Amino acid sequence: MPVTFLQSTSPALIAPCGINCRVCIAYRRDMNPCPGCRIEDRPKPKTRVICKIKTCEKRVSGEIENCVDCAEFPCFPLARLDKRYRAKYGTSPIANLVSIKELGLNQFIENENKRCSYPECGGLLCMHKPQCLACGYAWNK
Numbered sequence: 001m002p003v004t005f006l007q008s009t010s011p012a013l014i015a016p017c018g019i020n021c022r023v024c025i026a027y028r029r030d031m032n033p034c035p036g037c038r039i040e041d042r043p044k045p046k047t048r049v050i051c052k053i054k055t056c057e058k059r060v061s062g063e064i065e066n067c068v069d070c071a072e073f074p075c076f077p078l079a080r081l082d083k084r085y086r087a088k089y090g091t092s093p094i095a096n097l098v099s100i101k102e103l104g105l106n107q108f109i110e111n112e113n114k115r116c117s118y119p120e121c122g123g124l125l126c127m128h129k130p131q132c133l134a135c136g137y138a139w140n141k
Contacts, residue, residue: 016037017053018066018067022116081093
């Protein structure tokens, strides 16, 4: 059975760290796709289950919704993730969180839907691969 994906990013697909799960290769894969960090009723890859950011006590207890709401923002695990994602994938979870705080979640999502679509075919771009997931067009980062 083919995997069905949301046509636009929903609030449930914005991870607590600020990553847009919709443009993650784990969410997009055919075999054992990750449902997104906030989706709790479906199995996820082990790395998402044990993620220190996702399982942060302040977030799990409901004290905060996103990392940007924390007095310790950005904490060490988030700063380390941000450094890796800036270097490898050209995206910043910290900048995403700041944008969510400044613009609001709905405007951030609207911006993400535009930013993450390839204008030639309307297909979804992937943060982990420099290519369109619909038509296969590849570019250099």
